[in-house]
Amino acid sequence: MKKILPLMLMTVLSCSKATKVTEKSKESQFNFGVKPSDKVSLKIQNIGNVTVKSSVPDKIVAMITKSATSQNRSKAAELVDAIIFTPVRSAEAITYKPGFPAISSSEKVSTDVTFLLPLNQHFPVSVATVNGKLHIGGIRGNVNALLKGTCPVFIKTFTGRLELNSEGGDMSIGYKITGGSIKSNSGNILLTQRLKNMDEDLIISSTSGDVSLELINNPEFSLELDGKKGIENKSATIKLSGNNYKGKGKYRIVVKTGGKIILRPDLF
Incomplete structure (x- = not known):
């Protein structure tokens, strides 16, 4: 037996x-x-x-x-x-x-x-998906996305307003974002911004991920940064006062994360 x-x-x-x-x-x-x-x-x-x-x-x-x-x-x-x-x-x-x-x-x-x-036409786009990759490229318009589960995001050569809400997955976003919000429960966020100013504030929040900003040199928008694990500034033209940068424009990029915030070298 x-x-x-x-x-x-x-x-x-x-x-x-x-x-x-x-x-x-x-x-x-x-x-x-x-x-x-x-x-x-x-x-x-x-x-x-x-x-x-x-x-x-x-x-x-x-x-x-x-x-x-x-x-x-x-x-x-x-x-x-x-x-x-x-x-x-x-x-x-x-x-x-x-x-x-x-x-x-x-x-x-x-x-x-x-x-x-x-x-070269303007299209409002609304996406809700579960456990899938979101790829957006080369379009103009407003994008509203609700992403559940693990959903990596790749947004390239995009011009317009974003409303992104994700439960998880890394995000790579660019390159002419006019405003809106980007929210993630987990996963890292990379924002590439080639606009010197925007049409409204852009609010970025993450529960635990790192947030990297790749910005045009001498931006006119302001920055308000709150990174629980610190802020790393590699920009040559953005000089922080405390955790903030004051541009001469009206609008802001506001970042709050449980991870680290990294200002990458400037775009030219």
Whole structure:
């Protein structure tokens, strides 16, 4: 009996660690014609990765891939087929809100969605996603994002106002931010700001992450900094008085974090 028990235990452990299988659909594409005079916003509610970037004029393109993970291939494929994902166009907005099937605690479902927006047009963008990367690049507009779970953020060559609220994941954000707020419960934040002044205050807060600021030289906005683990100033033109810098402009970048604040070398 003593020789049989270890073998039984090994069998139970190997069954409990069964390999999960992920199935993905082929990419589906949807096209929506838009004119420069159209006032259209983009609204996204998702589980999974979201990418929004600029592309050709007069057209919005959505590219979507469905994904599911389960204990076997047939169940994963069944979950993929059950995901409903067609974007809807109205006069005011294009809305993407996929329908996901009920799953067990060991299963996962998601969609990876990419929207291509016309170059040099202004678009309000609203994103809510869970456990997915957020990529935004080359667009103009206002972005409002609510991110749950772990959601790394990459925002590059963006011009406009931001409202970001994230539960976790590092953020890299740039480069012409006109104002708004950036909030993170955890994860580090890097802000690259090429504007000398803004249209309103920009408020940055993090519970525990480090906040790095890469700013244009001699900015006109002011800085109010509160870093629990200290402030490191590598800027050649920003001279702090205590934890603050007084610019000649009206607006401020305000940073409060449980981590460290780093002023990186100036942008030119």
